[in-house]
Amino acid sequence: MSARMVILGPPGAGKGTQAARICERLGIPAISTGDIFRANVAGGTELGRQAKQYMDAGEYVPDSVTNAMVADRLAADDAADGFLLDGYPRTEAQVHELDSMLAAAGLSLDVVLEITADAEVVVQRLLGRAAEQGRTDDTEPVIRRRLEVYAEQTEPLAALYEQRGLLVRADGVGALDEVTDRIMSALATRGVTA
Numbered sequence: 001m002s003a004r005m006v007i008l009g010p011p012g013a014g015k016g017t018q019a020a021r022i023c024e025r026l027g028i029p030a031i032s033t034g035d036i037f038r039a040n041v042a043g044g045t046e047l048g049r050q051a052k053q054y055m056d057a058g059e060y061v062p063d064s065v066t067n068a069m070v071a072d073r074l075a076a077d078d079a080a081d082g083f084l085l086d087g088y089p090r091t092e093a094q095v096h097e098l099d100s101m102l103a104a105a106g107l108s109l110d111v112v113l114e115i116t117a118d119a120e121v122v123v124q125r126l127l128g129r130a131a132e133q134g135r136t137d138d139t140e141p142v143i144r145r146r147l148e149v150y151a152e153q154t155e156p157l158a159a160l161y162e163q164r165g166l167l168v169r170a171d172g173v174g175a176l177d178e179v180t181d182r183i184m185s186a187l188a189t190r191g192v193t194a
């Protein structure tokens, strides 16, 4: 079915993994702004050059760079019937920007999913991932900074979407399948089913 969705949750909550699983079931593309930035950094593009210094410090890339990239990606054919945005919007300004992008096409969001996880669990997960993948933004001070920035700028978005009646929550701690089942049940309460 078509579904236009946003997934929120702190870094390390398992958003990327769960996003891929949900998208496979729903037949929509998972669009991760972090992945797009990392691919551009790896490819040495102009976009990557503009984003890298912010990513390496655990700070948000400026909206002028990020919004244009998202607008471009949402205009691609595979996103016409739905998408799951992971990592965007991250600030209230980006919420309004996304509203405008969708409204311009006569569209709106169907559901916003918040994955919750204990702060210490996510720090330990991120340190484990740093050891495995060697991401340049996965050192402990940068991880702590990313969590701080998330708490300050992005966590409040859950309340904003809750006021709009769009928010559902699922606990992200547990076995992969168990978490996916929890998420699918939460989405079903908003009429989003596979």
Ligand code: AMP
Pocket (backbone or CB within 6 Å): 011, 033, 034, 035, 037, 054, 055, 056, 058, 059, 060, 061, 062, 066, 086, 087, 088, 089, 090, 094, 137, 146
């Ligand atoms: P992520 O993989 O979603 O944790 O993103 C990794 C990094 O990419 C973030 O720490 C930011 O530097 C940058 N980034 C990703 N999405 C956004 C966004 N919506 N706005 C600003 N910066 C972003």
